[in-house]
Amino acid sequence: MTDTASKTSGRRIVLGHTNYGKSDIRLVKVFRNPGRHEIKELRVDVSQEGDFAAAHVEGDNTGLMATDTMRNTVYALARDRLTGSAEAFGVELVRHFLEAAPRANRVRVSMVEHLWERIEAGGKPHEHSFVRAAGERTAEVVGDEEGNFSVEAGIDDLLVLKTTNSGWAGFLRDRFTTLPETDDRILSTVVTSRWSYGGATDLDFDRLWEGIRRRILETFTDHYSPSVQFTLHRMGRAVLESFPEVERIHFSLPNRHHLLYDLERFGMENPGEVFHADAEPYGLIEGTVERSAS
Numbered sequence: 480m481t482d483t484a485s486k487t488s489g490r491r492i493v494l495g496h497t498n499y500g501k502s503d504i505r506l507v508k509v510f511r512n513p514g515r516h517e518i519k520e521l522r523v524d525v526s527q528e529g530d531f532a533a534a535h536v537e538g539d540n541t542g543l544m545a546t547d548t549m550r551n552t553v554y555a556l557a558r559d560r561l562t563g564s565a566e567a568f569g570v571e572l573v574r575h576f577l578e579a580a581p582r583a584n585r586v587r588v589s590m591v592e593h594l595w596e597r598i599e600a601g602g603k604p605h606e607h608s609f610v611r612a613a614g615e616r617t618a619e620v621v622g623d624e625e626g627n628f629s630v631e632a633g634i635d636d637l638l639v640l641k642t643t644n645s646g647w648a649g650f651l652r653d654r655f656t657t658l659p660e661t662d663d664r665i666l667s668t669v670v671t672s673r674w675s676y677g678g679a680t681d682l683d684f685d686r687l688w689e690g691i692r693r694r695i696l697e698t699f700t701d702h703y704s705p706s707v708q709f710t711l712h713r714m715g716r717a718v719l720e721s722f723p724e725v726e727r728i729h730f731s732l733p734n735r736h737h738l739l740y741d742l743e744r745f746g747m748e749n750p751g752e753v754f755h756a757d758a759e760p761y762g763l764i765e766g767t768v769e770r771s772a773s
């Protein structure tokens with residue numbers, strides 16, 4: 480913290496933590512392999528921490544990298560160094576900024592990858608046409624000038640649903656409880672997940688991400704779910720058991736309620752067929768599954 484030399488009520492006013500960077504850098508790279516183009520679309524945020532007090536307090540910008548330069552750097556480095564995963568590109572960017580920005584001592588690069596799937600045309604994968612795939616992939620790399628790195632990956636916006644094999648019963652009943660117990664309901668959620676690879680910067684991040692996504696989806700299907708809470712833990716445990724590279728995994732799981740619509744009023748039966756998809760409010764179940772210290 481920096482003393483700004485101002486005084487009010489006897490307590491010094493100081494500059495607290497600061498960071499700055501460029502957000503929402505939209506990058507698309509086409510890999511023009513003959514006969515089979517590939518595409519990568521990233522939204523990149525760059526954030527630097529360091530000794531920026533002179534800029535804030537004195538208006539002295541000496542040694543500050545312009546955020547405009549950060550944006551240019553992302554595109555320029557993408558030319559030769561975006562060759563594989565977003566995580567690997569993030570590591571390259573963080574290394575570059577730590578070296579190039581004299582006042583930065585910690586750099587964070589966060590990325591959201593919008594996924595494109597190849598279109599099948601006439602029963603064949605098309606050479607250069609794609610359709611937006613479900614869900615988004617995230618990656619975040621943080622590095623400091625001491626050489627400490629952390630790499631985190633994740634999933635956003637992956638909507639899943641199962642039509643049975645889920646219930647919610649045995650919960651607390653008090654005078655405000657109206658919800659009936661059920662052993663057969665629709666379970667639906669939008670998976671947001673983040674997992675940590677610790678300090679490893681040279682893993683096969685694409686293989687891991689694909690495998691972890693598949694493991695989460697398989698686990699969603701493979702059991703009777705007595706609650707979103709139970710399914711959260713089971714998905715997390717499955718990922719940690721299958722992927723020793725993962726240190727911990729966090730889930731944010733909104734409960735997308737599907738309420739059986741009352742057709743009795745019209746003299747009709749509704750044996751679990753017609754539902755109202757309730758938008759709000761929604762339950763929100765969040766939690767981390769991790770390896771214990773011992």
Ligand SMILES: O=c1[nH]c(=O)c2[nH]c(=O)[nH]c2[nH]1
Pocket residue numbers: 647658705706707708734762764
């Ligand atoms: O899986 C659930 N967990 C809850 O905590 C909860 N609360 C609720 O009303 N329905 C559900 N379902």
